Amino acid sequence: MQSFDPSQPDGFNQTLDSTVSADGIPVIAERYTVPARCGVAVRLTAGRTLTITNPTGWQVCDFWAFNAAELHEYLSMPHVHTDLLSVFPKVGDRLVSNLRNPLLTLTQDTSPGVHDTTIAACDANRYKQLGVTDYHDNCADNLRQALLAIGTKAPHVPAPFNLWMNVPVHPDGSLAWAAPVSKPGDSMTFKAEMPVYAVMSACPQDITPVNGDEGKPSALEFVVHDG
Numbered sequence: 328m329q330s331f332d333p334s335q336p337d338g339f340n341q342t343l344d345s346t347v348s349a350d351g352i353p354v355i356a357e358r359y360t361v362p363a364r365c366g367v368a369v370r371l372t373a374g375r376t377l378t379i380t381n382p383t384g385w386q387v388c389d390f391w392a393f394n395a396a397e398l399h400e401y402l403s404m405p406h407v408h409t410d411l412l413s414v415f416p417k418v419g420d421r422l423v424s425n426l427r428n429p430l431l432t433l434t435q436d437t438s439p440g441v442h443d444t445t446i447a448a449c450d451a452n453r454y455k456q457l458g459v460t461d462y463h464d465n466c467a468d469n470l471r472q473a474l475l476a477i478g479t480k481a482p483h484v485p486a487p488f489n490l491w492m493n494v495p496v497h498p499d500g501s502l503a504w505a506a507p508v509s510k511p512g513d514s515m516t517f518k519a520e521m522p523v524y525a526v527m528s529a530c531p532q533d534i535t536p537v538n539g540d541e542g543k544p545s546a547l548e549f550v551v552h553d554g
């Protein structure tokens with residue numbers, strides 16, 4: 328079997344040139360863009376807040392967080408499910424790691440609160456399964472590139488918190504793909520409970536309707552505040 332390094336992308340896009348700074352530390356209160364189909368990582372000290380905005384309303388953000396001192400500790404959706412006894416985090420909920428420590432608290436959500444915590448990040452193999460023959464931008468590679476771009480490495484591609492992604496969970500356990508129900512300009516705010524790297528990917532999925540029925544991936548925006 329070919330050796331596999333989870334930190335290395337299967338391909339590259341503009342993510343490598345989309346950093347906030349060489350070490351990922353953002354300018355406070357500066358408005359940044361996550362370009363369509365790309366990813367950006369930011370370093371947050373404890374107490375800082377990250378507000379992510381969805382300008383078009385239909386764009387999904389694959390979202391990850393890692394303990395900045397030890398990236399093997401990361402935001403883990405199965406552990407969040409256990410902690411919240413829910414698959415839908417709400418305002419006021421803490422978001423825990425694979426070691427069950429709070430990494431972030433969700434402090435604001437202007438959308439109807441429909442997000443996904445069940446689906447893996449899109450990756451090169453996912454697009455091959457969907458019939459794409461050339462390289463397709465993907466969230467796993469955006470995460471890897473976003474961390475490489477600020478001088479660190481993803482030890483793993485955890486299952487993301489898919490902001491605004493609408494995957495209805497039916498009583499029989501089946502799932503479905505549906506367009507986001509968020510509105511243009513909806514935003515979510517996360518407060519860091521420890522120093523973390525937060526990574527956002529403007530999901531480039533343009534085959535299934537997760538980024539709207541027209542399949543037109545768009546940009547996201549974000550801003551970091553001191554509290």
Ligand SMILES: [Zn+2]
Nearest residue numbers: 449466530531
């Ligand atoms: Zn994606």
